[in-house]
Amino acid sequence: MSVRTILNHRHFSLGLGTAFFVIMAAIPSLLTAAGAPGGGIAQLDVLNKIGISAALALSLNLILGQTGLFHMGHTAFFAVGAYATAILNTVYQWPIFSTMPVAGILAAVFALLVALPIIHLRGDYLLVVTIGIVEIVRICLMNNVFGITGGANGIFGIARPAMFGLVFSTPRLQYYLIWGFTGMTIILFHLLEHSRFGRALNYIKQDDLAAAGCGINVARYKLMAFCLGAFWAGMAGTLYAANIRSIEPTSFNFFESVILFAIVILGGSGSIAGVILGSFLLIGLQDLFRDFNSARMLFFGAAMMAMMIFRPQGLLPARRRRYDARRFLGKFSCAIRRQCAAAYNPYAEDEGEQT
Numbered sequence: 001m002s003v004r005t006i007l008n009h010r011h012f013s014l015g016l017g018t019a020f021f022v023i024m025a026a027i028p029s030l031l032t033a034a035g036a037p038g039g040g041i042a043q044l045d046v047l048n049k050i051g052i053s054a055a056l057a058l059s060l061n062l063i064l065g066q067t068g069l070f071h072m073g074h075t076a077f078f079a080v081g082a083y084a085t086a087i088l089n090t091v092y093q094w095p096i097f098s099t100m101p102v103a104g105i106l107a108a109v110f111a112l113l114v115a116l117p118i119i120h121l122r123g124d125y126l127l128v129v130t131i132g133i134v135e136i137v138r139i140c141l142m143n144n145v146f147g148i149t150g151g152a153n154g155i156f157g158i159a160r161p162a163m164f165g166l167v168f169s170t171p172r173l174q175y176y177l178i179w180g181f182t183g184m185t186i187i188l189f190h191l192l193e194h195s196r197f198g199r200a201l202n203y204i205k206q207d208d209l210a211a212a213g214c215g216i217n218v219a220r221y222k223l224m225a226f227c228l229g230a231f232w233a234g235m236a237g238t239l240y241a242a243n244i245r246s247i248e249p250t251s252f253n254f255f256e257s258v259i260l261f262a263i264v265i266l267g268g269s270g271s272i273a274g275v276i277l278g279s280f281l282l283i284g285l286q287d288l289f290r291d292f293n294s295a296r297m298l299f300f301g302a303a304m305m306a307m308m309i310f311r312p313q314g315l316l317p318a319r320r321r322r323y324d325a326r327r328f329l330g331k332f333s334c335a336i337r338r339q340c341a342a343a344y345n346p347y348a349e350d351e352g353e354q355t
Contacts, residue, residue, distance in 0.1 A: 027175075051179045051182045053283045065275070066193065068206075075252045080137070082103070085103045090155055096158075096161035097162075103234040111229075154248030181236075264278065271319075277315055
């Protein structure tokens with residue numbers, strides 16, 4: 001059995017994913033055992049940022065990586081979810097977990113309203129329009145739209161999430177909450193990728209005209225992907241608001257959209273494992289180079305250039321689906337089996353006549 005066959009085997013992928021979850025669950029205990037300052041508060045804070053970014057990037061991967069829509073406005077949906085949670089919690093005293101589905105629904109409705117007139121656009125044209133959406137949302141938040149967003153000062157005093165009397169107030173509990181949500185995101189999007197809906201999105205990405213010819217409603221599936229990705233981004237915004245307890249418009253600028261876009265592209269478009277790896281690298285490197293603020297963007301740009309030259313498909317690209325018709329030959333009649341065999345070996349009939 002070749003190395004590629006082993007890597008592509010589903011049991012190997014399942015074992016690798018299980019090992020990843022076990023390691024992530026053990027990290028807080030390992031940091032404490034290693035004697036990290038403050039029980040590893042600084043490291044856990046970075047990992048919390050990575051977890052939120054990973055969940056957000058996975059929701060973008062549904063739109064960009066699996067459907068092939070060039071979308072750089074995902075931060076706008078993230079902002080809608082975060083502000084919805086902040087307003088409902090600080091003004092109406094809603095519990096954080098109660099605001100999460102509402103934040104997702106509001107982000108999805110906003111995505112539907114935005115996507116309806118632009119869903120027919122392709123490539124760079126869609127990219128430019130979605131960039132404009134991010135700036136429109138940021139300017140509206142800065143100008144205190146409807147008098148409830150707090151303007152440039154943002155919203156402060158967001159409560160910690162609580163469930164059954166347990167308040168997620170410590171970095172360790174926040175870590176388990178965030179990475180529990182990220183783990184659920186990984187599982188759900190993996191199942192979605194291998195569902196009928198996920199296969200339809202893959203067909204649209206490869207060739208939307210051929211997909212339409214096969215009976216797939218391309219516009220409908222694109223809208224569904226857009227809204228589902230926005231819904232999950234809105235719920236990720238809830239965790240973000242509850243984690244930092246204060247939000248402001250500068251947290252949802254165009255640079256954040258660029259980072260998300262880069263995570264999906266550099267990690268591997270359409271690859272869940274690639275998105276997780278890209279989140280660790282890009283968010284982790286930002287924290288590593290936080291003392292070199294002026295040189296940080298230079299390093300980031302150089303890394304992107306190197307990736308586009310030497311690894312344009314990403315660090316962990318998605319595996320291309322392959323279907324072997326020979327596996328199903330036993331289910332058909334002898335005539336069909338002969339036709340399939342001739343398709344695989346066009347000289348089979350000539351060899352038969354010569355013998």
